[in-house]
Amino acid sequence: MADIDAIPFLCDESPGAPKKRGRRQSNMEPTNSLERLIGLLDVFSEERLEWSFDDLMATLGYSRPTLYRYIKILKSYGFLASSGSAHYTLGPRIVELDYLVRRSDAVVLHGAPFLRALTERHRCTALVVRWYGNKILCVASESSNDRLVSSYPRGRPMPLGRGAIARSILAFLPRAQMLRLIALNIEDLKAVGAGETSEDIARNLMRIHRTGYAVAYGEVTPGAVGIAAPIFDAERHPMASLCVVIVGDLVNGALIDSIGTEVKAAADEITRLIHELS
Amino acid sequence: MADIDAIPFLCDESPGAPKKRGRRQSNMEPTNSLERLIGLLDVFSEERLEWSFDDLMATLGYSRPTLYRYIKILKSYGFLASSGSAHYTLGPRIVELDYLVRRSDAVVLHGAPFLRALTERHRCTALVVRWYGNKILCVASESSNDRLVSSYPRGRPMPLGRGAIARSILAFLPRAQMLRLIALNIEDLKAVGAGETSEDIARNLMRIHRTGYAVAYGEVTPGAVGIAAPIFDAERHPMASLCVVIVGDLVNGALIDSIGTEVKAAADEITRLIHELS
DNA sequence: GATATAAGTCTTATAATATGAGACTATGAA
DNA sequence: TTCATAGTCTCATATTATAAGACTTATATC
Numbered sequence: 224m225a226d227i228d229a230i231p232f233l234c235d236e237s238p239g240a241p242k243k244r245g246r247r248q249s250n251m252e253p254t255n256s257l258e259r260l261i262g263l264l265d266v267f268s269e270e271r272l273e274w275s276f277d278d279l280m281a282t283l284g285y286s287r288p289t290l291y292r293y294i295k296i297l298k299s300y301g302f303l304a305s306s307g308s309a310h311y312t313l314g315p316r317i318v319e320l321d322y323l324v325r326r327s328d329a330v331v332l333h334g335a336p337f338l339r340a341l342t343e344r345h346r347c348t349a350l351v352v353r354w355y356g357n358k359i360l361c362v363a364s365e366s367s368n369d370r371l372v373s374s375y376p377r378g379r380p381m382p383l384g385r386g387a388i389a390r391s392i393l394a395f396l397p398r399a400q401m402l403r404l405i406a407l408n409i410e411d412l413k414a415v416g417a418g419e420t421s422e423d424i425a426r427n428l429m430r431i432h433r434t435g436y437a438v439a440y441g442e443v444t445p446g447a448v449g450i451a452a453p454i455f456d457a458e459r460h461p462m463a464s465l466c467v468v469i470v471g472d473l474v475n476g477a478l479i480d481s482i483g484t485e486v487k488a489a490a491d492e493i494t495r496l497i498h499e500l501s
Numbered sequence: 502m503a504d505i506d507a508i509p510f511l512c513d514e515s516p517g518a519p520k521k522r523g524r525r526q527s528n529m530e531p532t533n534s535l536e537r538l539i540g541l542l543d544v545f546s547e548e549r550l551e552w553s554f555d556d557l558m559a560t561l562g563y564s565r566p567t568l569y570r571y572i573k574i575l576k577s578y579g580f581l582a583s584s585g586s587a588h589y590t591l592g593p594r595i596v597e598l599d600y601l602v603r604r605s606d607a608v609v610l611h612g613a614p615f616l617r618a619l620t621e622r623h624r625c626t627a628l629v630v631r632w633y634g635n636k637i638l639c640v641a642s643e644s645s646n647d648r649l650v651s652s653y654p655r656g657r658p659m660p661l662g663r664g665a666i667a668r669s670i671l672a673f674l675p676r677a678q679m680l681r682l683i684a685l686n687i688e689d690l691k692a693v694g695a696g697e698t699s700e701d702i703a704r705n706l707m708r709i710h711r712t713g714y715a716v717a718y719g720e721v722t723p724g725a726v727g728i729a730a731p732i733f734d735a736e737r738h739p740m741a742s743l744c745v746v747i748v749g750d751l752v753n754g755a756l757i758d759s760i761g762t763e764v765k766a767a768a769d770e771i772t773r774l775i776h777e778l779s
Numbered sequence: 780g781a782t783a784t785a786a787g788t789c790t791t792a793t794a795a796t797a798t799g800a801g802a803c804t805a806t807g808a809a
Numbered sequence: 810t811t812c813a814t815a816g817t818c819t820c821a822t823a824t825t826a827t828a829a830g831a832c833t834t835a836t837a838t839c
Contacts, residue, residue, distance in 0.1 A: 272605035321599035322656025327550035378600025
């Protein structure tokens with residue numbers, strides 16, 4: 224049961240759309256067999272990459288034949304794989320699907336050239352990150368600095384309370400939603416110095432809104448500076464963020480400003496490209 | 502309907518285990534609602550990364566409310582995402598799961614250092630590839646030659662009939678299974694010069710078996726030489742392959758032999774490491 | 780601003796099937 | 810041989826997935 228709480232939020236794809244129904248959250252129990260089936264994959268986490276049949280049964284509470292049936296189906300579709308006897312891990316179909324995602328994600332496709340350009344111009348790591356529920360997910364990255372290995376590679380979710388990326392997204396949300404998410408992540412935001420109270424944090428976010436990009440010092444990776452600007456969906460809600468991470472010693476205020484302007488320009492251009500054809 | 506045929510084989514994780522029941526193949530129709538739900542993801546392919554609701558309904562043949570229900574569930578779990586109105590693509594949860602797969606796949610984890618070593622020693626691309634049904638799937642790669650961009654990055658399935666990787670796996674299968682897979686891929690194998698008849702191909706594979714590694718000239722990428730050796734599962738069935746791809750002009754017969762020996766040694770070592778603890 | 784069309788959800792009776800208890804099989808270990 | 814574990818099967822029952830079609834929002838069009 225404890226593991227259930229560790230499962231990150233799962234929700235509709237477009238967190239920008241306000242008040243859409245049908246959101247899922249980590250604490251929601253599946254209500255039907257279809258959800259129970261795919262929900263089974265939710266027990267896998269970075270902390271628990273492999274599950275025994277008995278632990279699955281104890282955690283999920285399904286009967287033996289039912290759980291075996293689920294596992295059989297998921298295995299036959301490649302979403303699960305046996306690892307040792309009565310032990311299971313995630314399966315190869317996921318790898319295959321991720322390839323397709325990389326080929327279809329507009330943010331990845333249009334962001335890639337800018338990642339390349341930014342990493343060529345600066346000794347940095349550049350990433351494109353998607354907003355996804357109460358978390359953000361790196362979907363593409365490039366680096367021109369071997370010392371600067373991102374602790375958040377593709378697919379690893381980051382919290383919404385820390386770092387330039389998170390704030391570059393929060394800052395551009397409608398006020399009500401912004402406050403809701405501030406409340407959800409208030410501890411992180413305070414710990415990181417984003418403000419003392421919700422109101423204070425909101426004020427600071429407004430400033431980011433005016434500047435057009437967010438800057439953070441060592442909030443995600445010690446010694447690293449993050450500079451991020453939002454990418455918008457068709458309704459002009461932030462849906463992703465472009466970010467440059469650079470070693471703190473390599474930059475001063477002026478350089479940060481100039482990189483910030485670059486990042487914002489690139490993010491705006493990505494936004495434009497995304498909506499150009501559709 | 503035509504697209505259905507393009508969907509690659511989906512089957513149990515361990516294709517090495519002979520005659521296991523419960524295999525899925527592309528032409529099998531889902532028999533229950535659970536399979537129909539995850540089976541929906543099978544319509545996405547490299548050729549068709551985005552689907553409209555109407556096309557989905559026409560292809561899958563489910564009723565409007567049912568299909569909407571499926572989509573809603575898959576969206577709520579992040580496996581699908583809306584793209585434009587009534588259009589859908591694969592969703593961000595897949596990215597998240599792929600990250601977990603990268604962290605849990607023993608072949609990826611134990612293979613990585615060898616990929617690095619091989620690419621440091623030679624100007625080449627080195628990959629680890631998993632056997633998965635009637636196809637092989639790259640799961641990790643590294644390159645020290647920018648001119649040599651693999652046309653098969655992580656997650657893109659390759660056919661079982663072409664290239665050193667495929668033959669390095671076929672060559673180590675029990676004879677019956679080998680013949681079955683030769684029959685399935687006979688056109689490719691012939692086209693590529695692996696032999697004239699099934700028997701001829703089998704004989705050539707036996708030679709690969711004796712040598713311990715397979716070599717192929719420009720079968721996958723023109724001008725490139727592939728050198729591959731199998732990685733085995735607990736039952737000593739081939740389950741994956743380690744491969745070095747190198748530009749043809751850079752190698753002669755002697756060098757190929759020496760790289761082949763290296764690759765085989767590395768593959769054997771990966772096999773050992775995988776089973777060391779479990 | 781009215782109308783039309785499409786996107787998505789809800790309601791319902793009915794047919795379908797998912798479920799769990801427990802038996803059964805297969806496999807490997809002691 | 811016996812014992813334990815992994816995995817499947819059978820079957821009666823209760824659950825629930827299903828499709829037709831009504832309903833409800835959005836989005837576009839005039």
